[in-house]
Amino acid sequence: MIKNRDTRLTLLLLIPVLLVLIAYVLYPSLRTIMESLQKEGSMTFGNYSDFFTQESKTNLEALWNSVYISVLSVLVSALIGIPLAFIFNRYDFPGRGFFASAAIMPIVLPSLVGVMAFMFLYGETGLIPNAIKDLFGLDEVPFKIGGISGILIVHAYTMYVYFYMTVSSAINKIDPSLEEAAYNLGANRFKVFWKVTFPLLTPAIVAASLLVFMISMASFSAPFLLAGGFRVLSLQIYFSKINGDMEVAATQSVILSVVSISFLLFMRWYQNRKDYRMASKGIGAHRSEVNNPVLKWILVFTGIVGVIILLLPHFTILLLSLVPDGTWTWQTYPSVFNFENYRLLFQDPNIFKPLKNSLLLSVIATAGNLVFGVLASYVLVKRKFVGKSFVDILVMIPWALPATVIGMNLIFAFNEPTIFSFGNILVGTFWILPLAYFIRHIPLVVRSTNAVLEQLDDSIEEASRSLGAKWFYTFRKVILPIIMPGVLSGTLLAFVESVGEFPTSVLLYTLSNRPISIEIMNQLRMFNMGQAAAYGMIQITLIALVLFISNKFFGVKAEKSLS
Amino acid sequence: MASINIDNVQKAFGKVIAVDHLNLDIKDGEFFTFLGPSGCGKTTTLRMIAGFYYPTKGVVRFGDKDMTRVPPEKRNTGMVFQNYALFPHMTVFENVAFGLRVRKLGSKELNIKVKDVLQKVRLEQYADRQVSQLSGGQQQRVALARALVIEPEILLLDEPLSNLDAKLRDEMRNEILRLQKDYNITTIYVTHDQAEALSMSDRIAVFNFGVCHQVGTPSEIYNEPANDFVAGFIGEINLLPVKISRIEDENILVQVKNGESASELSVRNAPFNYNQENKGNLALSIRPESIKILEKEPEGKNTFKGMVEEVHFFGSLINVVVRAAGLKLQVNALNSGLSRNLQAGAEIWVELPEEQMRIIPVVTGDAS
Numbered sequence: 002m003i004k005n006r007d008t009r010l011t012l013l014l015l016i017p018v019l020l021v022l023i024a025y026v027l028y029p030s031l032r033t034i035m036e037s038l039q040k041e042g043s044m045t046f047g048n049y050s051d052f053f054t055q056e057s058k059t060n061l062e063a064l065w066n067s068v069y070i071s072v073l074s075v076l077v078s079a080l081i082g083i084p085l086a087f088i089f090n091r092y093d094f095p096g097r098g099f100f101a102s103a104a105i106m107p108i109v110l111p112s113l114v115g116v117m118a119f120m121f122l123y124g125e126t127g128l129i130p131n132a133i134k135d136l137f138g139l140d141e142v143p144f145k146i147g148g149i150s151g152i153l154i155v156h157a158y159t160m161y162v163y164f165y166m167t168v169s170s171a172i173n174k175i176d177p178s179l180e181e182a183a184y185n186l187g188a189n190r191f192k193v194f195w196k197v198t199f200p201l202l203t204p205a206i207v208a209a210s211l212l213v214f215m216i217s218m219a220s221f222s223a224p225f226l227l228a229g230g231f232r233v234l235s236l237q238i239y240f241s242k243i244n245g246d247m248e249v250a251a252t253q254s255v256i257l258s259v260v261s262i263s264f265l266l267f268m269r270w271y272q273n274r275k276d277y278r279m280a281s282k283g284i285g286a287h288r289s290e291v292n293n294p295v296l297k298w299i300l301v302f303t304g305i306v307g308v309i310i311l312l313l314p315h316f317t318i319l320l321l322s323l324v325p326d327g328t329w330t331w332q333t334y335p336s337v338f339n340f341e342n343y344r345l346l347f348q349d350p351n352i353f354k355p356l357k358n359s360l361l362l363s364v365i366a367t368a369g370n371l372v373f374g375v376l377a378s379y380v381l382v383k384r385k386f387v388g389k390s391f392v393d394i395l396v397m398i399p400w401a402l403p404a405t406v407i408g409m410n411l412i413f414a415f416n417e418p419t420i421f422s423f424g425n426i427l428v429g430t431f432w433i434l435p436l437a438y439f440i441r442h443i444p445l446v447v448r449s450t451n452a453v454l455e456q457l458d459d460s461i462e463e464a465s466r467s468l469g470a471k472w473f474y475t476f477r478k479v480i481l482p483i484i485m486p487g488v489l490s491g492t493l494l495a496f497v498e499s500v501g502e503f504p505t506s507v508l509l510y511t512l513s514n515r516p517i518s519i520e521i522m523n524q525l526r527m528f529n530m531g532q533a534a535a536y537g538m539i540q541i542t543l544i545a546l547v548l549f550i551s552n553k554f555f556g557v558k559a560e561k562s563l564s
Numbered sequence: 565m566a567s568i569n570i571d572n573v574q575k576a577f578g579k580v581i582a583v584d585h586l587n588l589d590i591k592d593g594e595f596f597t598f599l600g601p602s603g604c605g606k607t608t609t610l611r612m613i614a615g616f617y618y619p620t621k622g623v624v625r626f627g628d629k630d631m632t633r634v635p636p637e638k639r640n641t642g643m644v645f646q647n648y649a650l651f652p653h654m655t656v657f658e659n660v661a662f663g664l665r666v667r668k669l670g671s672k673e674l675n676i677k678v679k680d681v682l683q684k685v686r687l688e689q690y691a692d693r694q695v696s697q698l699s700g701g702q703q704q705r706v707a708l709a710r711a712l713v714i715e716p717e718i719l720l721l722d723e724p725l726s727n728l729d730a731k732l733r734d735e736m737r738n739e740i741l742r743l744q745k746d747y748n749i750t751t752i753y754v755t756h757d758q759a760e761a762l763s764m765s766d767r768i769a770v771f772n773f774g775v776c777h778q779v780g781t782p783s784e785i786y787n788e789p790a791n792d793f794v795a796g797f798i799g800e801i802n803l804l805p806v807k808i809s810r811i812e813d814e815n816i817l818v819q820v821k822n823g824e825s826a827s828e829l830s831v832r833n834a835p836f837n838y839n840q841e842n843k844g845n846l847a848l849s850i851r852p853e854s855i856k857i858l859e860k861e862p863e864g865k866n867t868f869k870g871m872v873e874e875v876h877f878f879g880s881l882i883n884v885v886v887r888a889a890g891l892k893l894q895v896n897a898l899n900s901g902l903s904r905n906l907q908a909g910a911e912i913w914v915e916l917p918e919e920q921m922r923i924i925p926v927v928t929g930d931a932s
C-alpha cells in the first residue's frame with residue numbers, strides 16, 4: 002500500500018499517460034527499429050550497410066539531397082525572415098501593422114494546398130509564367146518551378162515565418178536601454194548592431210534554424226508534388242513502402258529519425274544553456290519613424306508587393322475553386338467562374354464524403370488529444386515523480402519524428418495483433434488514421450497546455466483543497482476552467498492540422514475511408530483542379546477561423562504553438 | 565475552534581532539514597504568530613498544519629485528534645495565501661461561496677452566509693465583481709472572507725500583508741484582528757515583520773534555521789529574550805559578550821570582553837535577569853531605552869563616563885551612540901529634557917540599571 006495519498010494520485014494519473022505513450026509512441030518506434038534489423042529472416046545490420054554501400058547510391062543520394070535542401074531552406078528562410086522581422090519591429094511607416102500581420106499568412110495554408118497553389122501559379126502551365134509569356138509575346142514560358150528549385154521556393158515561402166516570428170519576439174524582448182547604453186558609450190550604429198543587438202538575437206536565430214532544418218528534413222508534400230526525379234529521404238520511404246520493400250523503408254525511417262532527433266536534442270541542449278534574458282523594467286517597443294520620404298515609400302511599395310506575393314497562393318486557390326471542372330482545358334486562363342464546386346461539395350455525397358471523413362477522423366483524434374493532453378500536461382507540470390524527463394521526451398518524440406516515419410511506425414506496429422490494439426490488426430481499418438492524427442498532435446496539445454499550466458500558481462489548487470474540495474472537484478471546478486482557453490486553442494489547432502494531414506494519410510488510408518488530403522491528390526491526378534481547390538479553400542477557412550477564434554475569444558496567439 | 569499540538573515534528577526536503585524538533589502548543593482561540601527571518605521554516609510549519617506537507621517525523625494534533633496524515637481538504641482549516649490565490653475565473657461571490665458549495669450547502673443558507681461574511685469584510689457592494697478588478701486590499705479581504713465563511717477550526721495566514729503598501733497594511737492588521745475576535749477562531753499568523761508580530765499576537769514563536777528559539781507573549785519575547793538571536797531579532801538591543809566573574813547572592817558580576825578592565829558590571833540575580841539554561845558563551849543584553857544618560861556623575865553601580873559619538877533624530881525619540889568604558893552603546897531617549905540638546909562630542913554619564921540587564925546564552929556565533 003502506498004502510504005501517501007498524493008503519491009497514489011500521481012501514480013493513478015501517470016499510469017494511463019505512460020501506457021498511451023509506451024503503446025503508441027515508444028512501441029511503434031521500437032518495432033520500426035526491429036524491422037530495420039531484419040534481413041532475410043535474421044538479425045543483422047545488413048540493411049544499414051546496404052543503405053550506405055548500395056551500388057546505385059539512391060539512398061545516400063536521397064539523404065544527401067534532404068540535408069542539402071534543408072540547409073538551403075534554412076539559409077533562404079533566414080534571409081527573408083530576419084530582415085522582415087527587423088523592418089517591421091524597428092521602423093514605423095504607413096501600413097506597417099497590416100504588413101506585419103500579413104507576414105504570417107503562409108501559416109493558414111496547409112502544406113499540400115500550398116504546394117498545389119504554387120504549382121498552379123509558377124508551374125509549367127502556371128498562371129504567372131504564362132501571363133509573362135503572353136504579355137511579352139515569348140515563345141516559351143520564361144521560367145517554371147519544379148524539382149529542387151520548386152521545393153526550395155515552397156519551403157522558403159512557408160518556413161521563413163518561423164524565423165520571422167521567433168526573431169520578432171526576440172527583438173521585442175531586447176531592452177532598448179541596452180542599445181541606448183551602447184550608443185551612449187560611443188558606439189556607432191554598425192557596432193551597436195554587431196556587438197549588442199545581434200548577439201542578443203543569436204539564441205532566437207539558432208532555435209529557428211534548427212526548427213526549419215528539422216521541418217524541411219521531414220517535408221513530404223512539397224517533394225511529393227514537385228520533386229520530379231529528384232530524390233529525398235522522406236519520399237524514398239514512401240516509395241519503398243509502395244514497392245513493398247518494408248525492411249528498406251524501416252531502415253530509411255530510422256536514419257531519417259536519427260537525423261531529426263539529434264537536431265531535437267541539440268536544440269534542447271542549446272535552449273537550456275544559460276541565455277541572456279533579463280528582467281528589466283519598462284520595456285517599450287521603440288520603433289523609429291522613417292522620415293526620409295523616398296525610403297518610406299520604397300518600404301511601403303515593397304510591403305505592398307510582398308503582401309501580393311504572399312497572398313497570391315491563397316487567392317489562386319480561391320480563384321480555382323470557382324472554376325467548374327471541365328471548363329478550363331486547353332485555354333491558358335480559366336473563363337467560367339461560379340460556385341459549382343462548392344455546390345457539388347455539399348450536395349454530391351461522393352464529393353462530400355472525404356470532407357465528412359476528415360472531420361470525423363479529426364474530431365475523434367482531437368478528442369483524444371484533448372483528454373490526453375490535459376492529463377499528461379497536468380502530471381508533467383504539477384506533479385513530482387522520478388523519471389519525469391523520460392516522460393517529457395516520450396511526449397516530444399512525435400514532434401521530432403517526420404510524419405512519414407510516424408506512419409511507417411504505425412504500419413510496423415499494428416499490421417499484426419498486439420495487446421495495445423486489443424488483439425486487432427489496425428492497419429487497413431478505420432481506426433489507424435485517427436490514431437495517427439492523435440499521435441502526430443500529442444506534442445502540440447501538451448505544449449500549449451503546459452504553457453497555461455505553468456502560469457497557474459500552485460497556491461490556487463491548494464486554496465481549493467484547504468476549502469475542503471477533493472482533488473477531482475478542484476480539477477473540474479478550478480483548474481480546468483482556468484486553463485481551458487489555452488487548452489482549447491491548442492486543441493483547435495490540432496483539429497485543423499488533422500483535417501489537412503497528408504503524409505500519414507497517404508501511407509495509411511483505406512479506400513473506403515479517404516480523408517480530404519487524399520481526395521485532393523486524386524482530384525489533381527484527374528486534373529479536377531477546381532474540386533481540389535474547393536477542398537483546399539475549406540481547409541484554409543477552417544484554419545483562419547481557428548486562429549481568429551483563438552485570438553479573439555481566448556486571447557491566445559495560437560500560431561505561436563506551431564513553432 | 566481547536567487547540568493545536570505539534571509534537572516533536574521534523575520536516576526534511578531531501579537533505580535540507582527545514583524544521584527540526586518542533587514542539588508547540590497553540591491554545592483554543594489564540595492569535596499565535598510564527599516570526600523569523602526568511603527561510604527559517606515558518607511556511608513549512610504552517611503547511612504541515614494545513615496538510616500540504618506531511619511531517620518527516622512527529623505528530624500534529626488538533627485537540628486530541630491526530631491530524632498528521634489527514635489530507636488538506638479534511639482538516640477544516642481556512643488558509644489565506646501570500647498571493648491570495650483567488651480563483652481568477654470566478655466573481656467575488658463565487659470565490660467566497662466555493663467552500664460552502666463543496667460542503668453542499670443549500671442555496672438559501674449559502675446566500676445568507678456569503679452576504680454576511682462579505683458584510684463583515686465590507687465588500688458587500690463588490691459581490692458581483694470579477695476578482696481581477698479589485699485592489700490589493702480588497703483582494704486580501706476576499707481571501708479572508710473565503711477562508712472565514714467555512715467556519716474553519718483554524719485560520720492560517722501566511723504573510724498576508726506583505727504585498728500591501730504601508731498604510732493599507734495598518735488598516736488590514738486591524739481588520740484581521742477584529743475578524744479574529746469576532747469569530748473567536750484559533751489563528752496562526754506568519755510574518756517576518758516583528759512590529760506586526762508584537763502588536764497583534766497573543767503569543768509568538770520565534771524561528772531561526774528551522775528551530776523554534778522561544779515561545780512567549782510579546783512582552784516576554786521583548787523583555788526576556790531566551791537567547792541572543794531572539795534578543796537581536798526583536799527590536800534594537802545592545803549585546804555585549806561577557807564572562808561571569810563571580811556570583812554573590814544578590815548580584816552577578818560580569819566582565820565585558822573587549823571592554824576596559826575596570827568595566828565590571830553588576831546584574832541583579834533574578835530569573836528575569838539570568839537565563840541559566842545554557843552553559844556556553846554568554847552575552848549581556850540591554851535595550852537602548854533602558855540606558856540612562858545623565859549630565860553629572862550619578863550615585864550607584866554600573867555608571868560610566870562617556871562621550872556622545874552620534875545623534876540621530878527620530879521625532880518622539882532620539883537615538884544616541886555613546887562610547888563609554890571602551891564600549892559602544894546605543895541609547896534611546898525621549899525627545900525631552902537633557903537629550904534634546906545633545907551634540908556629538910559632548911561628555912556625559914551613562915547608567916546601566918542592574919535590574920534592566922539580562923544575561924543570556926549566545927547561540928548565533930557572531931556575538932562571541
Ligand SMILES: Nc1ncnc2c1ncn2[C@@H]1O[C@H](COP(=O)(O)OP(=O)(O)OP(=O)(O)O)[C@@H](O)[C@H]1O
Pocket residue numbers: 577580581582600601602603604605606607608609756
Ligand atoms: N518544497 C521544498 N523543497 C525543498 N526545500 C524546501 C521546500 N520548501 C521549503 N524548503 C526549504 O526549507 C527551508 C524553510 O523554508 P520555508 O518556506 O518554510 O521558509 P519561510 O520561513 O517561510 O521563509 P520566507 O519568510 O522566505 O517565506 C528553506 O531553506 C527552504 O529552502
Ligand SMILES: [Mg+2]
Pocket residue numbers: 606607608722
Ligand atoms: Mg514563507
